[in-house]
Amino acid sequence: PRTGAPVEYDTRAGMWHVYGYHEAQQVVGDPATYSSDTMRVIPKHLLPSPDELSLEGFLTQIDPPEHGKLRKLVSSAFTRKVVADLEPRIAEVAHELLDAAADRGRFELVTDLAYPLPVIVIAELLGVPAGDRALFKKWADALFQRDAEFAIKETGRPDAELQAAIEPWKEMRDYLQAHVTERREAPRADLITRLVQAEVDGRRLPDAQVVNFAMLLLLAGHITTTMLLGNTVLCLDAFPDQQERVRADRSLIPAVIEESLRYLTPFAALARSTVREVELGGVTIPADQLVMVWLAWANRDPLQFADPHVFDLGRDPNPHLAFGRGIHFCLGAPLARLEGRVALDILLDRRKELRSDPDDPVEFIPTPSMTGVRRLPL
Ligand code: HEM
Incomplete structure (x- = not known):
């Protein structure tokens, strides 16, 4: 819908959309009113039964105090520190990948x-074999695809479809469970081991x-x-003056x-559910409603960002809500x-120009809540 109001009800999908920056901040800043547990407002017949697959307990889905x-x-x-130590390895992998692409003579x-x-x-x-990445891609594609279909479904769906939707979750869970079991027996220098051993106030994480x-x-x-990487190159392609600017001054x-x-x-949108009736942006949202917070719209709100549709390296501060x-x-x-900084620095070093190929079209991810390219020939 989008009438210009900061908060709108979507009659077709039966949910609320939040577009304003101020309102988005209000929602994410008030977990006591806007719960991250959105499963509670989704009709039970649309969810797998808990013995088929438990979706409970994901960090993104839980509220205080457990969160x-x-x-x-x-x-x-x-x-x-764990992340900062990765910098040399990120650069090394980026160079290896670009060397391989240069050998092939084309660059997507x-x-x-x-x-x-x-x-x-x-x-x-994490400590899982990078060689298994075809598997990770298969799972990620299946899950994001299903999520998108799921989010826009208004009515129930057949059992077979539900079954197909949870299959990749199960596979991924079993794969990682095997790694966790192995690390309990034989610890290594990786994140799965550190998670297995993590202890705060005498409490440890159960396997699940x-x-x-x-x-x-x-x-x-x-x-x-x-x-992020695809979008960054797309922005520099669309705003060549800003590309010149960063080429002249890498500190940008x-x-x-x-x-x-x-x-x-x-991540264009986040989901929350109201635990009580609440006023937001001039409207009243009842309890137990699904609320979509459109970070992408908030990040272009003219009340917060001057000339929001211009890509401008001069914004300081830049209080976007993308994370x-x-x-x-x-x-x-x-x-x-x-990863974004290291990869961009190397791309600027290795390519005189970051320009999309005018004869080979860019393809976007077809999911409305995600903004990104899945193909960007240069
Ligand atoms: C949470 C965006 C990369 C791990 C979030 C949230 C957003 C977000 C918007 C908040 C979710 C909410 O409030 O419901 C992004 C974007 C990324 C990115 C735009 C890249 C450009 C990553 C990476 C990792 C990661 C690389 C891990 C390796 C997480 C985790 C949470 C989270 C674990 C949950 C935190 C919590 O619930 O307390 N991310 N993310 N994200 N992100 Fe990212």
Whole structure:
């Protein structure tokens, strides 16, 4: 819908859309009113039964006080230092991928760099074989595809479809469970081992939680960064003056990444559910409603950003909401930023121009809540 109001009800889908920056901040800043547990408002017949697959307990889906305890535990293993130490390896992998592409004599950004780079990095960090990445891609594609269909479905769906939708989850869970079991017996120097051993206030993570978090990292850790890299090149292609600017002054690289996150926000929307009736942006939302927070719209709100539809490296500060805000603020933001900066620096070094190929069209991911390219020939 989009009538210009900051908050709207969508009669067709039976949910609320939040577009305003101020209103988006209000929603993500108030987890007591807007719960991250959205499953509770989705009709039960649309969900797998708990013995088929439990979707409970994902960090992104839980509320205080459990959220804080779990986040503290996983952050004790996935620290800023762990991420910062990855910098030389990120650069090495990026060079290897670009060398391989140069040998092939053509360059398609997503296949040659933006997809494999973050997958290899997250797989090595977790400690699962990067060689299994065809599997990860299969799962991620299936899950994101299903999510999209699921989100726009208004009525029930046949059992067979539901079964097909949970199959990739099960496969991924079993795969990671096998790794967790192995690390309990034979610890290694990897993130799965650190998660297995993590202890805060005498509390440890049960296997199911380590598996859940590893699944989240494997999924969140690559699709999003792939989108960030693709979007960044797309922005510099569309705004050549800004490309010139960063070529002349590499200290602007972090500004390119932040402005790319604002201008083409990878996770365009977040979901919340109201636990009580609440006023927002001049309307009253009843309890137990699904609320979609459109970060991509908030990041182009003219009340917050001057000339919001212009890609401008001069925005300082740039308080975009691409990583969310508040207690669920993206735990992988330091990694995504590091990968973005390292990859862009290397691309600027190795290519005189970052230009899309006028004869070979760009393809976007067809999911409305995701903004990114799946094919970008240069
Ligand atoms: C949470 C975006 C990369 C792991 C989030 C949230 C957003 C987001 C918007 C908040 C979700 C909510 O409030 O409901 C992004 C974007 C990325 C990115 C745009 C890349 C450009 C990553 C990476 C990782 C990661 C690389 C891990 C390796 C997580 C985790 C959470 C999260 C674990 C859940 C935090 C919590 O619920 O407390 N991300 N993310 N993300 N992200 Fe990212």
